[in-house]
Amino acid sequence: MEPRYDTLFYDGQCPLCAREIRTLRKLQRGNLIFADIHEQRDGSSTLPSHEALLRRLHLMTWTGEWVTGLQANVRAWSHTPFGFLFRPLLWPGIHGLASRIYENWADKRYDRKYACAIDRKAA
Template identity: 30%
Template sequence: MSETTQQNWQVEVFYDGDCPLCVREIKMLRWMDRKNRIRFTDIADAIFNPADYGKTMQEFMEEIQGRLPDGSWIIGVEVFRRLYAAVGLSPLVSLTRLPGVSQGLDRGYRVFAKNRLRLTGRCNAGTCEVN
């Protein structure tokens, strides 16, 4: 399922390979991941089956999902924190945990995640309803 099978990964990220913004971020992370600490799994790949992970495609599409080597799941901004820590940016990541900053990032990400399809021009029947 995953595009990489290395044994020392610290975080697996489940990303939408059909999302231009997501792909840009993943390309940058691949470039920065010199020690292969990130496992990249494209949920848009034809062979991806969310049931293999005990989740639905809707869960994967609603917000970014990550998995740690022990099998535990992380979601939202915490996934980004783990990804950036894995590529050596732990000092920057620690700033994202400060009170106020953390809440602002969480709110901002929720707004982005809710509107991601609309922002990337991928709305169709059944997606992007106004709530």
């Protein structure tokens, strides 16, 4: 059977993200690839925009499907022995609230760290 590798795109310039990635690297079972979005080439037709990658966590599954936000986080942790602890975040009833919390946190993180820099690049 062919190995199945998911790729997690993360913000290597964010201390909180870097800490979580260090933990994931230690705990994962060897089938999760880590890609710092600041090291990706701009203009790649297969990647979401740099801004989109900064706004939300992105994971590309081994089949080429993109998973974002809370679902990307749960899928990344599913590559560890602790994945079962994250699965309830996708259950009906919990998922809606958990997604809103994640989206709110991600928006605040982006606005505080990157909004000005991205706006300057576009001008």
